[in-house]
Amino acid sequence: GAGVSQSPSNKVTEKGKDVELRCDPISGHTALYWYRQSLGQGLEFLIYFQGNSAPDKSGLPSDRFSAERTGGSVSTLTIQRTQQEDSAVYLCASSSTSGEYNEQFFGPGTRLTVL
Amino acid sequence: SQQGEEDPQALSIQEGENATMNCSYKTSINNLQWYRQNSGRGLVHLILIRSNEREKHSGRLRVTLDTSKKSSSLLITASRAADTASYFCATRSLSNFGNEKLTFGTGTRLTIIP
Numbered sequence: 001g002a003g004v005s006q007s008p009s010n011k012v013t014e015k016g017k018d019v020e021l022r023c024d025p026i027s028g029h030t031a032l033y034w035y036r037q038s039l040g041q042g043l044e045f046l047i048y049f050q051g052n053s054a055p056d057k058s059g060l061p062s063d064r065f066s067a068e069r070t071g072g073s074v075s076t077l078t079i080q081r082t083q084q085e086d087s088a089v090y091l092c093a094s095s096s097t098s099g100e101y102n103e104q105f106f107g108p109g110t111r112l113t114v115l
Numbered sequence: 116s117q118q119g120e121e122d123p124q125a126l127s128i129q130e131g132e133n134a135t136m137n138c139s140y141k142t143s144i145n146n147l148q149w150y151r152q153n154s155g156r157g158l159v160h161l162i163l164i165r166s167n168e169r170e171k172h173s174g175r176l177r178v179t180l181d182t183s184k185k186s187s188s189l190l191i192t193a194s195r196a197a198d199t200a201s202y203f204c205a206t207r208s209l210s211n212f213g214n215e216k217l218t219f220g221t222g223t224r225l226t227i228i229p
Contacts, residue, residue: 004157035219042203043158043219048210056212091157104217106157 002026004107006092012113013082021077021110025094032075033104034059034067035091043091049075082114120220121204127226134191136223138204139184145207147180148217149189152201161189161202191225199227 005024013019025032034046045059049069060066064082069075079086089111093104122137138147146165150158164171164180164187171178177190191198201222210216 033217042221043205045216045218048214048216050214056210056214056216058210058212089156093158102215103160103163106159108157 006107023092029094
């Protein structure tokens, strides 16, 4: 069984461009999370999916950020009109359930650099 | 904003020594977890301690939890060069939307000197 995969691994873009980051969770995992990690910092929660719905979007920093999940599997995080402060590593995690103990399995992340 | 604060921010020790990292948090929790991150990429789950537990062991790892002080510590015994990484604590709680939420600390960068 493959782990969580993310693509691209690195993305360099110009300020003002839109970017899409992809996450492939572990097969069968219903819960999916997006986090952002700025240089030298901890992880900042962005959004949580249970199946295809996102009951908790409270971490999205602005309306330039959006995410969707289709077929209860792949998720895409979209950042519109990127800004330099969006530069960070974006990490995706999935888990089999959102219960008392649900180990989150993390992908390798996408390093986004906005010039 | 990050709830957890790890202490120290960075730690360098000789191989074979023990490494202790601390984490403080602010709100009530269901459990606390420690993760390891190599080279600023994906995190690996190390150990979980429930709010009604005080100490837990896993191999060379020992975790303590003091809910009265809202703090936890991670001890790595007999450190190895391969233990060089960043270590994060994460507290689990329920969000206002009813889903569980992990809140990560800022991390401790551990360097093991061969």
